Each structure stands twice: as C-alpha cells, then as structure tokens.
Amino acid sequence: MTTTTDPSYVDPALINPRAVRLVEAFKNALARLRDEDGLTFDDLNAVADLLQRIQTATGAPLALVAMPLYSELFQGGQDGYTPSEDVDSPTYIPGSPRIDNPGTLPMRPDEPGTPLIASGRVLDGHGRPLEGAKLDIYHAADNGNYSGLYDDGVLRYNLRGHLFTDSDGRYAFTTITPVAYADPHITAVDGVAEAVAALGRSLYRPAHIHYEVHHPDLITPWRGEIYFKGDPVIPVDFVGGTLAPPALQADTVLHEDPEDIAQHGFQSPYRTMEFDFILKTRTSPDTITPKATPA
Known part of the structure; x- marks a missing residue:
C-alpha cells in the first residue's frame, strides 16, 4: 500500500527558529557583500572549488578545511580574561601521558630543536591560584608535524603530555621550541x-604551543594556542592574522651563557617562556583588567 504525503506539509515540531534566523542572516550578509563590495557568484564558486581541492588533498573534513574563514570569529575570553578558542583543534589527541610538575614532555632521544623551559601560573579573576588544574600540552615537532596524525614512525604521544598545577597554580615543563610550519598537503x-x-597572508603558521586547561571551578575548559612575542609570522598567519592577539603571546628569553646551559643539563643554548592563564571561574568577577597583576 502506498501512502501519499502532502508535498507542502512541513512538521512544525521540526522547525528550528534559530536555524531559520541564522540562514537568513547569512544570506543578508552575502547580499551586503554583493551590493557594497562587488561579491559575485564566480567569487563564491572560486572559494568553494579551492576548499574542495584542499579537502581532497588532505582528507580532512570540509568544515575543517574552511576553518581559516571562520576561526577568528569564534574566540572567547572577553572582559580581560585570557582569550580562548571555541573550536576544537584538529591536532588534539586525547589520552596523553601524565608528566611531573615540573616535568618533561615525551620526546625522542635525539629530538631536534632548541630546548625550551615553559612555565607560568593558572589564576582566577581575583588573581588567586587554581591548584590542581589539568593542563593538556602539545605542539608540533621541529619539522612541523604533530605526532599521532601521520604514519611517520613517530610515537603517538611525542611532544604531548599533561600535568597538574601545584598549590600556587604553577606549572613548568621542558620541551623543544616550536617553529613556524606550513602543512605540505595544503601547500601542494x-x-x-x-x-x-x-x-x-603567509602559507605558514607561527610557532605555538597548544594547551587545554580543565578545573572544576572553571565556567568552561580553556583551549587554545600560546604564541611567541615578536614572531614575524603572527601578522600574516595562514589561519588568521588576528588569531594571536597580544594576550596570547608569551615572553621568551634565549640563554647562551655556558655555565647556565650546563646547570640546566643542556648541551646548547636554550629558551625560557613565561605565560600566566587568567581564567574565569564560577566566583570570578564578570570583568577584569587585562593582564591583571595577581594579588
């Protein structure tokens, strides 16, 4: 038996007013670009075609390939708190090993790169330390590759680990200094x-370290990337020229004194990096002075 369905019928229970409103707003934005900036249908086709070719070359989901178009729009942490990304990084892999605090990220015995000691504190909006905050930490190797994403013989959790802050909210770990990189799949x-x-823009991303910060008192977990102050790639970042505001740029120092190098157990010059996270908890004020000095 065949059931005839009224082709004009739409179940009211399935209508999502928010979806309707967002689609209309998107079309209105495109119309303004058409009228005010000369957007053409060929322009849209050119963008869609390029994104499709990148997706084919990388195997990444199309939504991920389009990230450079919208990543700068979705960055939270307003009102003086450390800005946070509201999108998950495609390079994150769960289950990284725990390291001591201070500790060292897992790495190969001959890991190329300049040694780096990264440290800082995790604080709430009152400048009080968040003890026991979990920091998931990871970054690319000296060749720009992230471990666990490619069949390149590198251990899954190379340069990946997590630690917990101490009673003063402090963290410290040793790794190698990340460098700017370009994805070879995309550049080809x-x-x-x-x-x-x-x-x-450049085909490169500026050097950065990924962090995820979790603590029961946080309104939401913090996730994002910390960059290096003075990196010339930041203004021309492939993903977005404003993705790394000053509030996400850490101070770094190059140490070249032979005695200092030897005392830290290194064979060559090393760098240090300091960065404090100021994050909103359930008891934090709504607004703070950016980069407020902890009490």
Missing part, C-alpha cells in the same frame, strides 16, 4: 599559494 594544492598571497 594548485592555487593555494596565490589565494593566500592575495589575502596578504
């Missing part, structure tokens, strides 16, 4: 270099 796609250059 025809048209990418020209499209990026047309936007005044």
Whole structure:
C-alpha cells in the first residue's frame, strides 16, 4: 500500500527558529557583500572549488578545511580574561601521558630543536591560584608535524603530555621550541599559494604551543594556542592574522651563557617562556583588567 504525503506539509515540531534566523542572516550578509563590495557568484564558486581541492588533498573534513574563514570569529575570553578558542583543534589527541610538575614532555632521544623551559601560573579573576588544574600540552615537532596524525614512525604521544598545577597554580615543563610550519598537503594544492598571497597572508603558521586547561571551578575548559612575542609570522598567519592577539603571546628569553646551559643539563643554548592563564571561574568577577597583576 502506498501512502501519499502532502508535498507542502512541513512538521512544525521540526522547525528550528534559530536555524531559520541564522540562514537568513547569512544570506543578508552575502547580499551586503554583493551590493557594497562587488561579491559575485564566480567569487563564491572560486572559494568553494579551492576548499574542495584542499579537502581532497588532505582528507580532512570540509568544515575543517574552511576553518581559516571562520576561526577568528569564534574566540572567547572577553572582559580581560585570557582569550580562548571555541573550536576544537584538529591536532588534539586525547589520552596523553601524565608528566611531573615540573616535568618533561615525551620526546625522542635525539629530538631536534632548541630546548625550551615553559612555565607560568593558572589564576582566577581575583588573581588567586587554581591548584590542581589539568593542563593538556602539545605542539608540533621541529619539522612541523604533530605526532599521532601521520604514519611517520613517530610515537603517538611525542611532544604531548599533561600535568597538574601545584598549590600556587604553577606549572613548568621542558620541551623543544616550536617553529613556524606550513602543512605540505595544503601547500601542494594548485592555487593555494596565490589565494593566500592575495589575502596578504603567509602559507605558514607561527610557532605555538597548544594547551587545554580543565578545573572544576572553571565556567568552561580553556583551549587554545600560546604564541611567541615578536614572531614575524603572527601578522600574516595562514589561519588568521588576528588569531594571536597580544594576550596570547608569551615572553621568551634565549640563554647562551655556558655555565647556565650546563646547570640546566643542556648541551646548547636554550629558551625560557613565561605565560600566566587568567581564567574565569564560577566566583570570578564578570570583568577584569587585562593582564591583571595577581594579588
């Protein structure tokens, strides 16, 4: 028996007013770009075609490939708190090993790169330390690759680990200094270099370390990337030229004194990096002075 369905019928229970409103707002935004900035249908097709070719080359979901278009829009942490990304990083892998505090991220015996000692504190909006905050930490190797994402013989959790802050909210770990990198899968796609250059951007991402911070008192977990102050790649970041505001840039120092190097157990110059996270908890004020000095 065949059931005839009224083709004009839409179940009212399935209508999502928010979805309707967002689609209309998106179309209105495109219309403004058409009328005020000369957006054409060919422009949209060119963007869609390039994204599709990147997706084919990388195997990444199309939504992830489009991240450079919208990543700068979704960054929280307003009102003076450390800005946080509201999107998950595609390079995150759960289950990293726990390290001591201070400790050392897992790495190969001959891990290339300049040694780095990273440290700082995790504080609430009153400047009080968050004891027992879990920091998931990871970053790319000296060649720009993240462990566990490629079949390259590198251990799954190389340069990945987590630790817990002490009673003063402090953390410290040793690793190697990240460097700027470009994804070879993306750079090999025809048209990418020209499209990026047309936007005044580089094919490279600035050096950075990924963190996720979890604590029962936090309103939401913190996730994002910490960059290095003075990195010339930051203003032309492939993903977004404003993705690394000053509030996410850490101070770094190069240490070259032979005695200092030897005391820290290194064979060559090393760097130190200081960064404090100021995060909103359930008892924090709504607004604080940016980079407020802890009490």
